[in-house]
Amino acid sequence: MKISLLKSSFSVFLLLILLIFLPDRGFSQEQNGKYTIILHGGAGYINPDIDKSLKDEYLRSLSEALQLGKNILSEGGTSLDAVEQVVRFFEDDSLFNAGKGAVFTADGKNELDASIMNGRDLSSGAVTGVTIIKNPVSLARMVMEKTPHILFAGSGADELGTKLGAEIVAPDYFKVFRRYQQWKLNAEKKDKSDGETVGCVAIDQYGNIAAATSTGGLTGKWTGRVGDSPLINAGTYANNKTCGVSGTGTGELFIKHTVAFQISALMEYKGFSLQQAAEEVIFNIMPQGSGGIIAVDKDGNYAMVYNTPSMSRGVANSNGIFEVKIWK
Numbered sequence: 407m408k409i410s411l412l413k414s415s416f417s418v419f420l421l422l423i424l425l426i427f428l429p430d431r432g433f434s435q436e437q438n439g440k441y442t443i444i445l446h447g448g449a450g451y452i453n454p455d456i457d458k459s460l461k462d463e464y465l466r467s468l469s470e471a472l473q474l475g476k477n478i479l480s481e482g483g484t485s486l487d488a489v490e491q492v493v494r495f496f497e498d499d500s501l502f503n504a505g506k507g508a509v510f511t512a513d514g515k516n517e518l519d520a521s522i523m524n525g526r527d528l529s530s531g532a533v534t535g536v537t538i539i540k541n542p543v544s545l546a547r548m549v550m551e552k553t554p555h556i557l558f559a560g561s562g563a564d565e566l567g568t569k570l571g572a573e574i575v576a577p578d579y580f581k582v583f584r585r586y587q588q589w590k591l592n593a594e595k596k597d598k599s600d601g602e603t604v605g606c607v608a609i610d611q612y613g614n615i616a617a618a619t620s621t622g623g624l625t626g627k628w629t630g631r632v633g634d635s636p637l638i639n640a641g642t643y644a645n646n647k648t649c650g651v652s653g654t655g656t657g658e659l660f661i662k663h664t665v666a667f668q669i670s671a672l673m674e675y676k677g678f679s680l681q682q683a684a685e686e687v688i689f690n691i692m693p694q695g696s697g698g699i700i701a702v703d704k705d706g707n708y709a710m711v712y713n714t715p716s717m718s719r720g721v722a723n724s725n726g727i728f729e730v731k732i733w734k
Contacts (some may be wrong), residue, residue, distance in 0.1 A: 435612040440724045441479035442609050442706040445471055445492055447502050447718030448602035449654045449698035452732055454716075461732070463501060464718060468730040471495045472720040475608060476728065485608040485616035485650075486524055486547070493520070493543040493618045496604035500582045503602035505541060507582045508622025510589035513629045516580040518622055519636040520546045521557075525615030525644035530556050533563040534636040540573040543620045546636075548572060557636065580622075592626040602718070603635060605652025607644070607702045611724075615702060617642050617650035617666075624657070633657025639667035646704060648673045649680055654717065655697010663691055669701060679703075684711040 447468055475492040479485070497505025497520075508516045520542035521532035531550025534557065539545050545567045549558055558566050568574060603621035610616075619642045621635040634641035634657035641657065643666035644650035651666040660666075665687055672683035680703040688698060688711045698712020700719060710719045720730035 435614070437482060437611045438613065439611055440609075440706055441485075441611050442702050442708055442721070442723040443472065443475040443479055443485075443488055443492070443606065444608070444700045444702055444708045444710065444721045445475065445496075445604070445606040445719065446652065446654055446698070446700045446710070447496065447604055449712045449714045449717035450602070451714065452716045452718070454733055464732060465730055467496075467499050467501055468718055468720045471606075472722050472728065472730060475606060476722040479608060479610055480724070482611055484612070485610040485614050486522070488608045488610065489606040489616045489618040490522060490543055490547055492606040493522075493604055493620050494541045497541050497543060497620055500584075501602070502604050503585075503622045504604045504620040505622075506580050507585060507602075508580050509585050509625040509627075510581075511623070511629045511631075512626050514589065515629065516577065516622055517627075517629070517631075518542045518580070518620070519633065520618070520620035521636045521638060521642040522546045522550060522618040523616065523638055523642050523644040523650070524550070525617070525646040525650055528645060530638045530642075532557045532636040532638065532642075533559070533567075534632050535560040535630060536563045536567065537577050538564050538574050539567045540575045540579070543618050545570070545572045546618070556638065559632075560630075585622075585625075588625050603654040605635075605642070605654060605700060607650040607652050607700055609650070609702050609704070609706055613646065613704070615644045615646050615650040615704065617644040617652050619652045619654075621654075634660035634665070637661060639664050641666060643667050643670055645670050645674075649683075649701050649703040651699050651701045653697060653699045655692075655712075655714065659692060659696045663687070665692065665699065669699065673703070680707050681709050681711075684709040688713050 500507030
């Protein structure tokens, strides 16, 4: 009798240890071998006649980021890890308006925003207006996992990143000459070049959806301005019941129309498919030229919908699809 009780107690103890220390991969979910990952490098206008070498740079970067995320998912990694690492990759690539290479505010500074969301339990983290955090998306994940809050702003977010061990850089790290030129032309009303916000959405082999978005905002924006990228429901949303979404475009419009959540709501409450919901919001609710979204639903279907001339994007899944594009 004592031996039986001891065995039972030991089994319970082992189960508790597994629950506490195993990584969050959807403990109650079985690995199904299926996954989908989709990413964007911003919607806007990239001239189709750009220099071939620059076009190849964009496509190379999109492909490398997509391969990075695909490898994580194919090896059984979580959607959270995949979207964070893909967005980090873009934040480190000065081609994009996120991290190094972010656009300049009206005052000639770089202010960075990012958010991340876990569709399994709707947990979320976001930062806005950070100036010394090398990878804002990773700090957003720290906010989600290590604090009782969701959104930190400005100096408070920078201080939190320092306390939590995020990689810190000098503000000049983010500045690149191409963005400085855009800022000067914008001030002279000669250029309104924006876009290249980055994002990623994925569903892993455990059926969990995650989404992340990162940006430097708009060229010449007022200092302290906040767009949609760090706002859950506007620029980022993930829910295992429906879909995950990352947006790119004019942030004020994405906020007004709660774009990311609205796509999910149309699916949940109106019975729309992912593609139908995305097209309804981007083509019928949002103004022409306002931006686009990428999204993945609970069944691994994906959508890439935009109303601008171009949107850098890519998708890969367990069925062998692997493609990157810039134009329609």
